[in-house]
Amino acid sequence: MPANPKYLNPSFWPRFSKITAAILGGYFVSVTFHLALAAWFSRKDILITMAFSGFILWVALMIIAFLAKSGWKIWGIYILLSLLFCLFIYLGQTYNTAQ
Template identity: 55%
Template sequence: MPANKKYLTASASQRFAKITAGFLGGYMVTVTLHIALAYWVDHVNVLMTLRFMGFLLWCILFLLAFLVKNGWKIWGVYLLLTLVFSAGIYLGKIYGTA
């Protein structure tokens, strides 16, 4: 049974943006979040949590990229979150407990 045509209207650039945002952007957000948390709380516990929760969060962010209409906007959101968590890493190096 073929797919419904109304769900296949995205252009090639939108498909590319959504796939790369979900795959790469979701991974960047997941990793920077956990590294920032590792600087602020006990890093052993956070890194063990990353093994399990990290994969789940990455999958959720990957699927979330396909729910938005514009793939470039989700790229912007993921890059903004990555920058915020990177600032947390920087501040964690200065003021954190690690």
């Protein structure tokens, strides 16, 4: 049974933005989240855990990207989350090296 045409998006750019947001954006958010945790907690434990939880988070973020109505909106959300986690990384490294 073929897909209903009203759910298919014939334009290239919306599909491209969703696919890249799912793959690249989800990866960036997943990695920066775990690096932010590693900046504040035991680095070794977090990075070992990242091998499994990072993949699970990445897949969840991929699914969210494909469920979103706009690929550009999800790109914006993923970039903002990545920047927020980068701020946490910076603050964690600054705070933990000052002690």
